[in-house]
Amino acid sequence: MKHRILSVLAVSGALMIPAVPLLAHHSFAAEYDSNKPVTLTGSVTKMEWQNPHARFYVDVKDANGTVTNWEFELGSPNGLMRKGWTRNSLKPGDTITVDGYLAKDGAHLANARTVALADGRKVFAGAADDGGPSK
Amino acid sequence: MKQWTCVLVMSAGVLVLAAASAAAQPAQRETSKEPAKPTPRLADGKVDFGGKGVWAPIWVLDWANPKWVDKAVEVPFTPEALATFQHRRATDSKDDPEGYCLPPGVPRYTGTPYPFQMIQLPDRMVILYEGASHMYRTVFMDGRKHTPEDKLNPTWLGESIGSWEGNDTLVVDSIGFNGRTWLDYVGHPATEKLHVIEKFRRPDFNTLTYEATIDDPGAYTKPWTTSFKIPFKPGWDLLEYVCLENNKDLVHLGTSEPK
Numbered sequence: 001m002k003h004r005i006l007s008v009l010a011v012s013g014a015l016m017i018p019a020v021p022l023l024a025h026h027s028f029a030a031e032y033d034s035n036k037p038v039t040l041t042g043s044v045t046k047m048e049w050q051n052p053h054a055r056f057y058v059d060v061k062d063a064n065g066t067v068t069n070w071e072f073e074l075g076s077p078n079g080l081m082r083k084g085w086t087r088n089s090l091k092p093g094d095t096i097t098v099d100g101y102l103a104k105d106g107a108h109l110a111n112a113r114t115v116a117l118a119d120g121r122k123v124f125a126g127a128a129d130d131g132g133p134s135k
Numbered sequence: 136m137k138q139w140t141c142v143l144v145m146s147a148g149v150l151v152l153a154a155a156s157a158a159a160q161p162a163q164r165e166t167s168k169e170p171a172k173p174t175p176r177l178a179d180g181k182v183d184f185g186g187k188g189v190w191a192p193i194w195v196l197d198w199a200n201p202k203w204v205d206k207a208v209e210v211p212f213t214p215e216a217l218a219t220f221q222h223r224r225a226t227d228s229k230d231d232p233e234g235y236c237l238p239p240g241v242p243r244y245t246g247t248p249y250p251f252q253m254i255q256l257p258d259r260m261v262i263l264y265e266g267a268s269h270m271y272r273t274v275f276m277d278g279r280k281h282t283p284e285d286k287l288n289p290t291w292l293g294e295s296i297g298s299w300e301g302n303d304t305l306v307v308d309s310i311g312f313n314g315r316t317w318l319d320y321v322g323h324p325a326t327e328k329l330h331v332i333e334k335f336r337r338p339d340f341n342t343l344t345y346e347a348t349i350d351d352p353g354a355y356t357k358p359w360t361t362s363f364k365i366p367f368k369p370g371w372d373l374l375e376y377v378c379l380e381n382n383k384d385l386v387h388l389g390t391s392e393p394k
Contacts, residue, residue: 026231026384026388029228030227030228030229031388051377052381073384078265105387
């Protein structure tokens with residue numbers, strides 16, 4: 001990774017790779033690389049609670065102190081609300097750790113799989129699936 | 136599904152199966168926690184497809200794959216349709232019209248993972264779809280016949296005529312499609328010659344069984360049929376969904392112009 005981000009970018013050795021998230025609206029495989037899971041920690045700068053996918057942005061500082069603003073994609077707001085999340089579940093300034101999958105095109109973009117607050121509480125856990133059925 | 140590229144990774148003793156092109160996890164065939172109540176019926180004995188709640192389908196990525204539907208289908212492609220399908224698989228469905236927020240069409244709408252409601256009136260069934268393109272669909276049940284072919288206006292959802300087989304099965308016959316939809320995420324093609332026969336049944340309160348027969352001589356050498364079950368979600372409402380309001384994915388998908 002040229003970005004030298006504070007990330008763990010490896011196919012997990014001991015842990016099972018989570019099921020690749022559902023997006024429903026567009027091709028996951030064309031946009032994201034299921035072989036490139038990523039874990040990033042940083043500070044939330046913005047939430048876009050809009051369709052077809054909610055998105056949030058996080059300032060991530062690398063080992064050299066360089067800050068990069070990353071974009072993360074979630075499921076649809078409706079699907080998230082049906083799981084109990086709201087547009088206020090994540091607020092600017094929150095420090096979070098996101099597990100997701102990197103975009104194939106090298107953009108500072110990932111599909112968020114789970115989001116954990118600094119105190120360990122999960123936000124948008126399993127949020128990438130959409131709309132109808134949920135576990 | 137043999138067309139699918141599966142990557143098997145043996146990792147620390149854990150076998151991980153990732154359907155690389157599928158972007159999918161196994162079908163979430165959940166069953167409602169509600170005890171099975173009997174099929175609701177109207178005064179005339181016909182099935183009532185409504186109720187306070189919504190139908191919430193899984194995302195059927197492939198109408199021919201038993202991972203999502205009741206049984207595997209050997210799809211009778213024409214050579215041209217097979218080439219189209221294989222191209223869509225090889226390019227990870229990047230040109231899927233749904234990525235552009237265009238309507239899924241029939242039968243795909245019913246296998247799209249957003250809820251829908253069936254509003255049952257004496258002379259028509261109106262299906263309200265929350266997701267994808269947030270559309271309604273009218274199934275005419277006033278005794279009319281299909282519009283003559285030379286007067287049909289090709290559309291995304293076609294022209295749908297409904298009728299009953301007994302009291303239990305609503306049959307919806309649709310033609311008049313524009314040929315721009317994909318039948319599913321994996322990209323089974325459709326043409327303007329598409330003719331779909333759908334059968335809706337409600338064997339108990341919480342279950343909708345959906346069957347679709349694809350009759351498209353422009354893409355298939357003979358009709359083929361698929362089916363799956365859809366759970367009812369009591370108490371859920373349909374919500375607003377405007378796909379185009381912030382559709383930022385296209386620049387990352389490497390899409391061509393929509394077909």
